[in-house]
Amino acid sequence: MDTMTRQDQLDKALLQSGRNLVTRFFVLIKTAQNYTAGHAAIAPAVEQLLAVIRTMHRMNAEASLQLRGGYLFLGDLRLKPETVGFEAFSFMMNEMKRCFIGGINFFPEVSPTDISGFVQILLRIQSPPSLQTFSELQNLLHAARISHIELEVLTEKTDYAYTDDAARMDSKSRARRIYFQAISAVDDIMSNAAKGKSLQLAKAKRVVQGMVDQLISDPADLLGFTTLKGQEKYTSNHPVNVCILSMLVGLKAGLTKNRCCELGLSAFCHDIGKTALPQGLLDKETDLDQKEWQEMYKHPLLGVKLLLELKQLDNLNARMVAVAFEHHRQHDFSGYPRLPYQKMSLFSKIISMADDYDALTSSRVYRREAKSPDKVIRYMLSKSGKSYDPVLLKLFVAMIGVYPIGTILLLNTKEMAIVVKNKPAAAMLKTPLIKLIASAAGEEIDGEVVDTAELAASGRAILGVIDATTLGMDPAGFLV
Ligand SMILES: [Fe+2]
């Protein structure tokens, strides 16, 4: 490996701090959205952001976030959104656009009071993005005597001309927008559930309808987003991923669009009972002991209670209740809760399968080691007829492929590639489309997309699967 110059090392450290700045800022805004001003939960988030700002100043760098040409920059360094933390990047860019901000500079003198005051002001801004909105923001900062945070106005056309017109977006941009709308819808559901408010499913219903349309027209891009697993332990990525995977199985199983939407909403809410569990249990870093598992086993029943409190008990609600209750039961009726009756709804069967797939490929749900997607598929196939309904599992594998999207492959040429798309026909399950991501010399490349059915023509062959998690790679970085 080449020796890094001092400048390279400095840039690398700065980039890391830049990513931390974005992530910490995102966590702070999210926390402030969920609690009233001055709540004890906000202070630690402020301190964490401040710690990053101080680190940057100690490195003699400016703690200055800039939005230029649709990207976030730390000074002149572009912060890549395609690494872990995409959700935070996307959110921060939208927040800046929403308030017509082109740059945020944190001066060395900035205090916790300045930061929490600034965030409260950001949350108060409701007017549409415009120069007036930016002036309103400046006035509020001035009135609150916050002088150690300096804002720059959005100037670049590419940024403020950002359009909501879905029709003009390419499929990937549309998939990205839908994915993050879904994250926001699940965030709302979970925070309302945690506060004991009614769930307000109207927004989630609209989002799920958009997801079904996208899955019918072009599933690959949205499926690619399921490789995003979120940064914190219990993020909304998990319910959203489970929703995408379940609805794809539902469509393959021939469910109508309306039923698929219901399936998606049920997936959004399958773990809703966890909002009634103590935060300490959900955040625990180490393995749960027996007593803690007994607590965790309660989340299906807690979910039922929460959903039953929804005012109207229509068909949809009944299906959601069944999923919340049954999603940890298995095809052979083992799992939990243990019950004398031997029945499980179709929705529960589909969602429990998608739930396991997302949990097993993610290190953040249930603290397991993440497994590579192909290993998870092989494991699930070994449980066909026991944990999973064999017919539904076949549909699942047919949809996701033997090498699911996000699988990293090693070729005989020593190049590395990532699976970007699977073909719809069952006979072509073993020949996905791959994109070259590393040269034979091990350098990262933005390579071409190759059909593995035609690999032999270029003298290439698949040698095997690389376990991205053991190498510390993040497949989502190449896909979203
Ligand atoms: Fe669960």
Ligand SMILES: [Fe+2]
């Ligand atoms: Fe789950």
